[in-house]
Amino acid sequence: MPQNSFLDPSQDPTSTRTLLVNLGLALLLGQVLVWHYLRFAPVLSNKRKFGRVFVFIAVTTMLVISVVKSSLALSLGLVGALSIIRFRTPIKEPEELAYLFLSIGLGLGLGADQRLVTCIVFVVVLGYMALISLGRSGALPPRILLHVSGEMAAAGADIEATLRDVLRSAEEGARRVDLRRIDTEGTTFQATLVLDLARTEEVGPLLTRLQKALPRSSVSVVEGNALD
Numbered sequence: 001m002p003q004n005s006f007l008d009p010s011q012d013p014t015s016t017r018t019l020l021v022n023l024g025l026a027l028l029l030g031q032v033l034v035w036h037y038l039r040f041a042p043v044l045s046n047k048r049k050f051g052r053v054f055v056f057i058a059v060t061t062m063l064v065i066s067v068v069k070s071s072l073a074l075s076l077g078l079v080g081a082l083s084i085i086r087f088r089t090p091i092k093e094p095e096e097l098a099y100l101f102l103s104i105g106l107g108l109g110l111g112a113d114q115r116l117v118t119c120i121v122f123v124v125v126l127g128y129m130a131l132i133s134l135g136r137s138g139a140l141p142p143r144i145l146l147h148v149s150g151e152m153a154a155a156g157a158d159i160e161a162t163l164r165d166v167l168r169s170a171e172e173g174a175r176r177v178d179l180r181r182i183d184t185e186g187t188t189f190q191a192t193l194v195l196d197l198a199r200t201e202e203v204g205p206l207l208t209r210l211q212k213a214l215p216r217s218s219v220s221v222v223e224g225n226a227l228d
Helices: 014-040 047-051 053-068 072-082 094-111 115-139 159-171 200-213
Strands: 143-151 174-185 188-197 218-223
Touching (some): 014 047, 014 053, 014 094, 047 053, 053 094, 094 115, 143 200, 159 174, 188 200, 200 218
Antiparallel strands (some): 143 188, 174 188
8 A cells, every 4th residue: 555655754855845836826825715705705794704714724625635645544534533523603605605615625626736627717716706796796786784773652652653664764765675574572663674775875864764763763784785
């Protein structure tokens, strides 16, 4: 059975140079992937914090494949070691999962010394995702996630009238209003809506109208172009 070239000191140093070249490519392309994710990924989570893991995933995957690819014993040991790992962090956006798989694929390809194929597929995938993102941002109107919370006039107030006032205020200057959630308890009224605005400048007048429709209210606005 062939020995692993990285564990055998008698092997030619070419294998070490190959490992260093793959490591440099993994670091470089991993950083490109982080930049692409920060620039084009339409997600609402903390992109800067999440994107930092892509380089580590690519380099770690490349190292594992480089070590075990020439040893059946190490490959079987890797299966046993990975079987005890459980990932508990939820992936909230489909795009995050796509970028994670791309970083793993980058490490797999470089670890298997398939540098040309890996680089070509990597560039094509990122270019396609960038074109899709640019086309989507140019076609979609400004979208916001709106959460309104406030106190109605008195206990037993007309919830229907309050909701009608909130919707009327939201519909002015909006191309589409999508009511996602309503919560009421006593005099407390809360509503969550997704709005496609005609213009970004409509946000200011919208807040003014909502304050008039629901006095002493709290309004939260979040950019929502990633929402379906």
